[in-house]
Amino acid sequence: MTAYDYYPGCSLKGTGKPYEESLLAVFEALDVGLDELDDWNCCGATAYMAVDEKKAVALASRNLALAEQSGKDLVAPCNACWLVLNKTSRYLDEDQDLNDLICSAIAGTCPSISGNGKGASFEFSGNVSVRHPLDVLYNDVGVEALENAVTNPLSGLRVAPYYGCQIVRPMSPFDDQHDPMTMDHLLAAAGCDVASDYPFKTRCCGASQMMTMPDVGIDLVSLLLEDAVSRDIDVIAVACPLCQFNLEGYQPRVSKRIKAETKIPILYFTQLLGLALGLDKKALGIKRSFVPVEPVLARRASDD
Amino acid sequence: MTTEPMIRSESDRDPEFAAWFTSLVEEEKLRECIHCGVCSGNCPLASHMDLGPRKLMALSRQGFAEDVLGSNTIWLCTSCYACTTACPQQIPVTEVMYALKRRAIETGKAPSRHPVPVMAKGFTKMVHKRGRLTEAYLIAGLALKSGITRYIGMVGVGINALRTGRVSLKLDSIEKRDELSRLLDAVDDHSKEVSVR
Incomplete structure (x- = not known):
């Protein structure tokens, strides 16, 4: 079994808990060791x-x-x-x-x-x-191995991959700086209908400004969410706890701002991979989402 | 309508600041800025800034320290590096922003209740002492020190985070707190300057 050391960082022990839960579950299911x-x-x-x-x-x-x-x-x-x-x-x-x-x-x-x-x-x-887990899953585990392990393909689920800033800028050792694709490929392997044309995949989410200058932060996430609403996106997939919290936490305020109802679950890409691998929703931290996820998954099932 | 003159005079220049600024990046690379404005054009925060990154670079190079360190630009930068990767002269604009933030804090030019330097200092203090950050305490400290009314709109988010078990109210610490504090203090004593990359 391949094994890595694991550096959770502070957020994954707090607001980013579902990232840690789903990451550990997915790596275990794929037989990849992570030692904290x-x-x-x-x-x-x-x-x-x-x-x-x-x-x-x-x-x-x-x-x-x-x-x-x-x-x-x-x-x-x-x-x-x-x-x-x-x-x-x-x-x-x-x-x-x-x-x-x-x-x-x-x-x-x-x-x-x-x-x-x-x-x-x-x-x-x-x-x-x-x-980064995107790097490990794409380059070490591989899309094919992931595809072979999928038992519950998420077909019909329209997912926009959102990478954020700091894994592509200023360094980009494992993906394209301007149009990263590792998450797109992993989500496609999980059966998702990937919205690769989502244009803001590397635009800033507001980062810590959401805490320090909330009006500025709301401005930045409004742009990201408004575009996702207009494209009928079911879920935005993320790879960073700060992106996740900013995109998810303020949707009621964003709805007022853009004058359109915004209720898009913001899930870690590892949570989506975990669902496709047939893992238990509770173990993936799905219930920790502020925006209910079940209605989106149920809608997909009824479309099938 | 009143207008204020935008002309700055020679006497507003601080040559020491200009020299410090130019020395930030090796081989005086900051002199190679051609003021094309690609940094400002790519900055997602530019519309909120009083001076865009390009103007900030120009004023810094000329030594207008008061304009630069008193601008909101340095506190709005989120370190997304959109400017850095777009710069045709390969100037590490984001790292320069960090250096300006440090200079403003060190020289007491950072506004005392501005939430960004308040947050940065609270963050640093907590991590120096405990080795880890506990998000809830950082936000509580920030609200108390920079004006609690600004955070009323965030109560709903806090409740959601509590409801879903995503807030830890236990102050986290590493085991070897003493070693870490001593390590940080040890590098502080040293005279070596780190150059911006």
């Missing part, structure tokens, strides 16, 4: 970098150092965590002075990583790759 990184810490997201750059790098580096202990690739499902860890990994690789600074700081302060005593030292081997 012991004592992982927050990646710093976009906030730490706005206050202190060196500390932000050190914070993210500790997770990379922990992952070095097993040497397995590290799966980070949240787009922000994925980018921060990848950027940090690149900084450490490209800037030897910075690398030396972080390594000596880890050696001097983290006996649980570098060992005890005066001889404590630490070095990054650089062997750990930080991977």
Whole structure:
């Protein structure tokens, strides 16, 4: 069995709980191991970098150092965590002075990583790759293996794949930067009717501005949702907890704003894959959706 | 209708700020900005900004520190990197935005109750101390410090999150809190500057 280390990040333990539940369930069903990184810490997201750059790098580096202990690739499902860890990994690789600074700081302060005593030292081997579940499922597991495991194809379910910003910009190691397709292919393998022409698949969801400046956030998600309503989309599939929360949480306000009823379930792509694999809805966190999912699934069944 | 002159004079320039700005990216790459405006054209937040990214770059390069650090632009940037990937000169615009945010906070130019720097500082403090973020506490702290009335419209979302078991009210922490705090403080003492990429 292939196995990876798993970096949940803070959101997957809170608002993004259904992402964690469905991710673990789907990986288990596909016989791919995910071992939660012991004592992982927050990646710093976009906030730490706005206050202190060196500390932000050190914070993210500790997770990379922990992952070095097993040497397995590290799966980070949240787009922000994925980018921060990848950027940090690149900084450490490209800037030897910075690398030396972080390594000596880890050696001097983290006996649980570098060992005890005066001889404590630490070095990054650089062997750990930080991977997004879309990357692992598409490139390591493969569309064919997924297709073979599908028992309940979601035919007739019109799904718009929404990737968000940070898994395609500024780095895009596993997908096309302007027109990413990995999620489209995975959802197609699950039998979904994929709306690949949804034009806003990589446009910003408002990110943390929904918390700090809600009017601005509502403006951004209104555009994304209004287009989905006009295309008769049943479900928007996402790959990031912040995208999920922003698109789902404010639909009553968006409805007023765009003067059209907006009741679109926003599901993690792993929840949809899980449904197609015939997994238990409760185990996939389907009931944690604010917008009821059952009516959409029932409508699909009655259309068949 | 009253109008205000938009002309800035030489005396408003801060040459030290201009030099700092130009040194942010290696090989003085910021001088290569051709002011084409692709960054502003691609920015999903530009319509809310007083200065778009292009104007911000131009004013920064000339040293108009007050205009730049007092603008709402740096606080509206969500780090979506649309500007960075579109820039024909390969200027890391988003990373420059981060550097401007840090400069505004460090020099006390960030408005004291503006929700974005308030949130960033609350986030940093919680993570420095506990190693992890507990979302509910971050939002509660933000509402208290930046004006609770702005958050009345979010009560429904909070109730939904509670109803569906997606809010943890237990403050999360890592096990090795001391090690992490010491690690963060250790890099702080060092004089090395990290250059923006």
